[in-house]
Amino acid sequence: MIQKMVIDEIKLECGDTLRQVEVAFETSGTLNEEKTNAILVCHALTGDACAVGDEEQPGWWEGLIGPGRYIDTNKYFVVTSNVLGGCSGTTGPASLNPETGRPYGADFPVVTIRDMVQLQYLMVKRLGIDKLFAVVGGSMGGMQAYEWAVMYPEMMHLVLPIATSARLSAIAIAYNDVGRQAILSDPEWKRGHYYPGKGPVNGLSIARMLGMITYRTADLFEYRFGRRLKDERDVTQFDSTFNIESYLRYQGQKLVERFDANSYLYLLKAMDSHDIGRGRGGIKAALERIQARVLSIAISNDLLYPADHQEEVVEMLKASHKEVEYHFVESIYGHDGFLVEFVKIGPLVEQFIEKYNTGIFKQSAASR
Ligand SMILES: CC(=O)SCCNC(=O)CCNC(=O)[C@H](O)C(C)(C)COP(=O)(O)OP(=O)(O)OC[C@H]1O[C@@H](n2cnc3c(N)ncnc32)[C@H](O)[C@@H]1OP(=O)(O)O
Numbered sequence: 001m002i003q004k005m006v007i008d009e010i011k012l013e014c015g016d017t018l019r020q021v022e023v024a025f026e027t028s029g030t031l032n033e034e035k036t037n038a039i040l041v042c043h044a045l046t047g048d049a050c051a052v053g054d055e056e057q058p059g060w061w062e063g064l065i066g067p068g069r070y071i072d073t074n075k076y077f078v079v080t081s082n083v084l085g086g087c088s089g090t091t092g093p094a095s096l097n098p099e100t101g102r103p104y105g106a107d108f109p110v111v112t113i114r115d116m117v118q119l120q121y122l123m124v125k126r127l128g129i130d131k132l133f134a135v136v137g138g139s140m141g142g143m144q145a146y147e148w149a150v151m152y153p154e155m156m157h158l159v160l161p162i163a164t165s166a167r168l169s170a171i172a173i174a175y176n177d178v179g180r181q182a183i184l185s186d187p188e189w190k191r192g193h194y195y196p197g198k199g200p201v202n203g204l205s206i207a208r209m210l211g212m213i214t215y216r217t218a219d220l221f222e223y224r225f226g227r228r229l230k231d232e233r234d235v236t237q238f239d240s241t242f243n244i245e246s247y248l249r250y251q252g253q254k255l256v257e258r259f260d261a262n263s264y265l266y267l268l269k270a271m272d273s274h275d276i277g278r279g280r281g282g283i284k285a286a287l288e289r290i291q292a293r294v295l296s297i298a299i300s301n302d303l304l305y306p307a308d309h310q311e312e313v314v315e316m317l318k319a320s321h322k323e324v325e326y327h328f329v330e331s332i333y334g335h336d337g338f339l340v341e342f343v344k345i346g347p348l349v350e351q352f353i354e355k356y357n358t359g360i361f362k363q364s365a366a367s368r
């Protein structure tokens with residue numbers, strides 16, 4: 001079940017201060033008496049706080065987390081929150097600005113991955129947790145996991161960045177900008193002040209279509225759709241549609257129904273700004289701060305977060321004598337493998353966290 005808390009204020013990297021910040025979060029499992037069994041899960045671009053879910057709403061990582069699953073909620077207390085700037089319960093551009101009583105729209109301040117993590121830190125502290133057992137996340141969630149380990153090195157024992165990197169690649173920034181331009185050039189964007197209207201749904205839908213191409217692979221599309229047409233029309237007809245086109249359009253429409261275009265723009269910007277070395281003397285210097293043991297997982301054919309970028313970070317961690325484990329997972333999905341390949345990723349996550357849990361936390365009687 002999704003809960004809410006309000007954080008009085010947060011000072012952002014851009015210099016602005018946000019007040020009365022709402023945070024939507026989900027908890028699963030039981031926090032032990034010593035408050036040592038908490039795992040924070042960070043979500044990707046269009047994710048939300050519903051990672052584990054319940055009977056009413058499936059969670060986007062329910063294949064990985066739950067009772068008796070790879071991250072076992074009979075043992076661990078799992079917390080997930082919607083990110084700052086999001087549109088699923090946490091304060092974002094569609095929220096009411098307490099100073100004007102109107103939605104922020106494009107007046108919402110620029111937020112970074114570091115700002116998201118700072119808000120999560122305030123939430124975790126409010127929950128009475130002084131040290132997390134682990135922080136885990138995929139994609140933009142993995143960016144947050146890296147930032148957690150750098151910003152609050154004493155706050156966790158383990159960090160598990162998956163399908164991500166320490167800095168956003170040029171190709172990912174490039175794709176982000178095409179998505180952004182699709183939204184900005186939609187006349188319904190109205191300079192970001194389109195509420196209570198639906199806003200630039202066409203632009204957002206096109207941005208998602210492009211996004212989906214980057215989250216998957218050519219092999220997957222070839223295997224699933226090939227050159228099959230959606231209906232019996234001949235390919236020489238102007239309005240003939242290939243199955244892959246119909247699939248992408250469907251995915252575009254589906255996102256429009258659950259996501260706010262301004263949030264999409266702000267989260268893309270946050271991803272673009274992601275570089276753990278920014279203002280810290282470079283990535284290697286930033287990694288020096290990390291105290292947690294690291295499990296890094298890369299996925300084959302990840303167009304946005306190529307394995308060699310992740311391997312580069314792993315080598316830097318090793319050179320700094322950090323404890324780090326690295327795995328390369330083969331997947332026809334490419335980047336989105338982190339949302340699908342539970343049978344491959346799950347055992348790696350489980351073995352890593354179970355290897356270190358002895359002595360770090362004692363299972364409370366209630367959770368045995
Ligand atoms: C970490 C995060 O927070 S990210 C947020 C996670 N995102 C979500 O949970 C929502 C987005 N969902 C997804 O990205 C995917 O569903 C995943 C990754 C969870 C699973 O991927 P897949 O099993 O490959 O699903 P896929 O991408 O093929 O989509 C299937 C949908 O496409 C539809 N579809 C398939 N082929 C076609 C076609 N030719 N034409 C139109 N629609 C099609 C299916 O009917 C199905 O519809 P439904 O979603 O309404 O049931």
Ligand SMILES: N[C@@H](CCO)C(=O)O
Pocket residue numbers: 044045046047138139140215336339
């Ligand atoms: N499917 C993921 C891709 C970005 O990691 C999402 O929609 O957030």
